[in-house]
Amino acid sequence: MKPFNHAEFEAxxxxxxxxxxxxxxxxxxxxxxxxxxxxxxxxxYPSGKxxxxxxxxxxxxDMMYRYLRMNGYNVLMPMGWDxxxxxxxxxxxxxxxxxxxxTYENIADMKRQCQAMGWAIDWSRELATCDPAYYKWxxxxxxxxxxxxxxxxxxxxVNWDPVDQTVLAxxxxxxxxxxxxxxxxxxxxxxxxxxxxxxxxxxxxAYLDRxxxxxxxxxxxQANWIGKSAGVRFAxxxxxxxxDGKPIGDGRMYxxxxxxxxxxxxxxxxxxxxxxxxxxxxxxxxxxxAFIAECRRGSVMESxxxxxxxxxxxxxxxxxxxxxxxxxxxxxxxxxxxxxGDGAVMGVPAHDERDLxxxxxxxxxxxxxxxxxxxxxxxxxALHPRSKDxxxxxxxTEPWKAWYADKxxxxxxxxxxxxxxTHEEAVEAVAADLAAMGLGEKKITFRLRDWGISRQRYWxxxxxxxxxxxxxxxxxxxxxxxxxxxxxCVPDGSGSPLVKRADFVDTACPKCGGPGKRETDTLDTFVxxxxxxxxxxxxxxxxxxxxxxxxxxxxxxxxxxxxxxxxHLLYARFWTKVMRDMGLVHMDEPFTKLLTQGMVxxxxxxxxxxxxxxxxxxxxxxxxxxxEAGHVVGARSKVDGKPVDYDGVGTMSKxxxxxxxxxxxxxxxGADAARLFVMFAAPPEATFIWSDAGxxxxxxxxxxxxxxxxxxxxxxxxxxGTFDWRxxxxxxxxxxxxxxxxxxQANYDYERIQYxxxxxxxxxxxxxxxxxxxxxxxxxxxVREGLAILIRVLYPVVPHIGCALWADLGFTGExxxxxxARWPQVDPLAxxxxxxxxxxxxxxxxxxxxxxxxxADKAAIEAAVRASPDLARHTAGTPIKRLVIVxxxxxxxxx
RNA sequence: GCCCAGGUGGUGAAACUGGUAGACACAGCGGACUUAAAAUCCGCGGGCGCCUCACCGCGCCGUGCCGGUUCGAUUCCGGCCCUGGGCACCA
Numbered sequence: 001m002k003p004f005n006h007a008e009f010e011a012x013x014x015x016x017x018x019x020x021x022x023x024x025x026x027x028x029x030x031x032x033x034x035x036x037x038x039x040x041x042x043x044x045y046p047s048g049k050x051x052x053x054x055x056x057x058x059x060x061x062d063m064m065y066r067y068l069r070m071n072g073y074n075v076l077m078p079m080g081w082d083x084x085x086x087x088x089x090x091x092x093x094x095x096x097x098x099x100x101x102x103t104y105e106n107i108a109d110m111k112r113q114c115q116a117m118g119w120a121i122d123w124s125r126e127l128a129t130c131d132p133a134y135y136k137w138x139x140x141x142x143x144x145x146x147x148x149x150x151x152x153x154x155x156x157x158v159n160w161d162p163v164d165q166t167v168l169a170x171x172x173x174x175x176x177x178x179x180x181x182x183x184x185x186x187x188x189x190x191x192x193x194x195x196x197x198x199x200x201x202x203x204x205x206a207y208l209d210r211x212x213x214x215x216x217x218x219x220x221x222q223a224n225w226i227g228k229s230a231g232v233r234f235a236x237x238x239x240x241x242x243x244d245g246k247p248i249g250d251g252r253m254y255x256x257x258x259x260x261x262x263x264x265x266x267x268x269x270x271x272x273x274x275x276x277x278x279x280x281x282x283x284x285x286x287x288x289x290a291f292i293a294e295c296r297r298g299s300v301m302e303s304x305x306x307x308x309x310x311x312x313x314x315x316x317x318x319x320x321x322x323x324x325x326x327x328x329x330x331x332x333x334x335x336x337x338x339x340x341g342d343g344a345v346m347g348v349p350a351h352d353e354r355d356l357x358x359x360x361x362x363x364x365x366x367x368x369x370x371x372x373x374x375x376x377x378x379x380x381x382a383l384h385p386r387s388k389d390x391x392x393x394x395x396x397t398e399p400w401k402a403w404y405a406d407k408x409x410x411x412x413x414x415x416x417x418x419x420x421x422t423h424e425e426a427v428e429a430v431a432a433d434l435a436a437m438g439l440g441e442k443k444i445t446f447r448l449r450d451w452g453i454s455r456q457r458y459w460x461x462x463x464x465x466x467x468x469x470x471x472x473x474x475x476x477x478x479x480x481x482x483x484x485x486x487x488x489c490v491p492d493g494s495g496s497p498l499v500k501r502a503d504f505v506d507t508a509c510p511k512c513g514g515p516g517k518r519e520t521d522t523l524d525t526f527v528x529x530x531x532x533x534x535x536x537x538x539x540x541x542x543x544x545x546x547x548x549x550x551x552x553x554x555x556x557x558x559x560x561x562x563x564x565x566x567x568h569l570l571y572a573r574f575w576t577k578v579m580r581d582m583g584l585v586h587m588d589e590p591f592t593k594l595l596t597q598g599m600v601x602x603x604x605x606x607x608x609x610x611x612x613x614x615x616x617x618x619x620x621x622x623x624x625x626x627x628e629a630g631h632v633v634g635a636r637s638k639v640d641g642k643p644v645d646y647d648g649v650g651t652m653s654k655x656x657x658x659x660x661x662x663x664x665x666x667x668x669x670g671a672d673a674a675r676l677f678v679m680f681a682a683p684p685e686a687t688f689i690w691s692d693a694g695x696x697x698x699x700x701x702x703x704x705x706x707x708x709x710x711x712x713x714x715x716x717x718x719x720x721g722t723f724d725w726r727x728x729x730x731x732x733x734x735x736x737x738x739x740x741x742x743x744x745q746a747n748y749d750y751e752r753i754q755y756x757x758x759x760x761x762x763x764x765x766x767x768x769x770x771x772x773x774x775x776x777x778x779x780x781x782x783v784r785e786g787l788a789i790l791i792r793v794l795y796p797v798v799p800h801i802g803c804a805l806w807a808d809l810g811f812t813g814e815x816x817x818x819x820x821a822r823w824p825q826v827d828p829l830a831x832x833x834x835x836x837x838x839x840x841x842x843x844x845x846x847x848x849x850x851x852x853x854x855x856a857d858k859a860a861i862e863a864a865v866r867a868s869p870d871l872a873r874h875t876a877g878t879p880i881k882r883l884v885i886v887x888x889x890x891x892x893x894x895x
Numbered sequence: 896g897c898c899c900a901g902g903u904g905g906u907g908a909a910a911c912u913g914g915u916a917g918a919c920a921c922a923g924c925g926g927a928c929u930u931a932a933a934a935u936c937c938g939c940g941g942g943c944g945c946c947u948c949a950c951c952g953c954g955c956c957g958u959g960c961c962g963g964u965u966c967g968a969u970u971c972c973g974g975c976c977c978u979g980g981g982c983a984c985c986a
Contacts, residue, residue: 045986086985169984221899302982306896455984681907694921760919839915844967846915884966890914894966
């Protein structure tokens, strides 16, 4: 028998694939009658090593590829590298190496690892986003968007490190301090480029309903992110004049509200720290100025803003209530965001949770204007909700939710002329009155903000703009593209190294020829990943896209981490629509079907050091302590034997030492075993917590399959030809039924992309084949049929061993090479049974079984049930009230 | 804080449209083979209790917790708890 040597047959298979270039895809390939199928995985960041998430992601994609190809599709699976970004700069600082060199070496390493995994990648289409031939088109398209007004410039807020004099990414801000300097981070406004994604908000939202191939949860997340809300935008008037003597904002302070029906409950207004009225008031109020400065310190992250204590300070300024004419005090509040709406809100403490908290803290009046909503408690000076109905006392952080809630039967009170109106009536009446006064109108707003694409970083696509003293911001002409990023910079953490590169910065103004300075900001890396899947279709085209793009795109099946559910997927959708509107592509949406792969988590172990720091321990370096029942009660280090803390589970990361290197698994057990195990461990969409306990099991299964196939090689060859299964022995018929049941399950699970049970089905097949008694009538024919099915069903998971066995058993002659062999079919005759077993329940509890002919009708089943001794034993003569018969499944007797 | 998802044996999980909970595996235990070990093969396996010399068998409970709908709920509905992920400059 040929010995099992995974290193040998894996290398042989990979070499054969490479030599024949079998994964190269061609447009309109006549070999594949069912047409194109474009399946793409989100491109990896080239960190240098494949991690478990990659193995999972690309194996899922590889299984689709192979399954679909055997089913007649012209499949393309490309690969590229999301090569720009912060990690390369961090590595550069640590190792004093240029990000470019680090990145290119990592790409080479990772490409080798991909090839060792046996993935069916068409490498002729490989791209790296840091290649000028790629990012040239980022620049070109950015300039087209600038022409169309989709790209524009305005100031934006960033994290600023006052010591390093540099902009910090959110991940570089730790507990409000710069990661390198330790200095408290400040917010700073700088000019940046933005893309008008908000112009597409309505379409991005509306199309979600036309995307049946996307998971509901992702669509919900995107819809919430876009955050459409219908309300009223109106102005409070005032006569607050600036230094120029003119009224600030033309004497109007605009607010947006979804709850115009509560307008008579306004007892204060709140503005963001950056609001012009706040700035104005601070000029004559040092305390307020200090408060605004305090608001400027700290993070720009939404999660931090939301959990901060609600702080505020009065400006001493007043605006006029548009309906009542009352003077309303303006406060500066840290929970009001300048970037949402107009940076000002009306405060209705009686019917808004956050306003209430704010009013209680600062002693502001509370005025109830909806009946039956809140009970005012004099003692506590607080309003308690009488009901948890979301309308009655709604959560103001999600105004659009309240809008959709049931609002029937609640009337306005204490509201003058609006008394006694329902919510809808009151909103309409208030909106109409405000419109008549010329102060406001009904408006749809979105939570979605325009996409800021400027990054004050080195390792990214240079923004193709030249600043000229005479001409202003001048776009680089198309003939001068790409603006090439110098690849020999080594960042040191203090600002962008590009700024210090005179050879890059100093240039001639393209317009007047005078001295100009290049923009040193680079584009957000989300720009790179917004259209790379189009470039795969025409990787070397002299234009951004060409007609080959229309052949492959849109992507039929897109696979990637759930972590990208919002940002990347939304940006790519937006980008595609802009390209469509410019006539470059002819599709509305880029991703027809989406699979969001679950994360791979691992346990985290740590120990506090004497100095207050944290030491992490790799799970492999920790011995877990169990109690008698097998439950985990603690852990200790394998090195010093002392206890370590268990911190739960989290994503695999270098810093927490809980990553697992797939290469190690591949070296010890082979790529097929690694692939099989990762696919078997959990369904593709589920989060799974890593455990390497099963890898050996996967390897053992492959050995078993190999041994079975090799020992039966002669049987298989001698059993060629057709066999009439009606002549098979009963035991052979039973085994064959199990085989075809497993095949049916596998087919179903391939279609619904549940690959863990595909593996189970393969295991069941092998179990059934091993139980076939040698020498029984038809046993040789069944072993032959079974192996031919088993190898094909598992081939998408374990292609290397599949190819080796396929050839060794001589199936190539009958079915052709495994790569393009036809997918096996279920034989309905193999599934047919003469008798079936029905489950017998009494009052819903399992009480026995009844065997009836498979053709039995309801009357026959009922007769069999009534005759059943199991029934008699459990009913003891109690009359039967009802008989529920589920054909083919069970009978429930109700007594 | 908000949004999204998940919670089933010692462990990973399965259960397709509301119909036998735990398929298929891992770890474990028992046995066979072996001078021995590894490998391989066979068997056992949710909890509690009962019956019995033993086999065969029986009852109750059980899918995070509380409640509801139903002949029947891991599955549907309401409320709660816990865990993970995202929150716009990580990719």
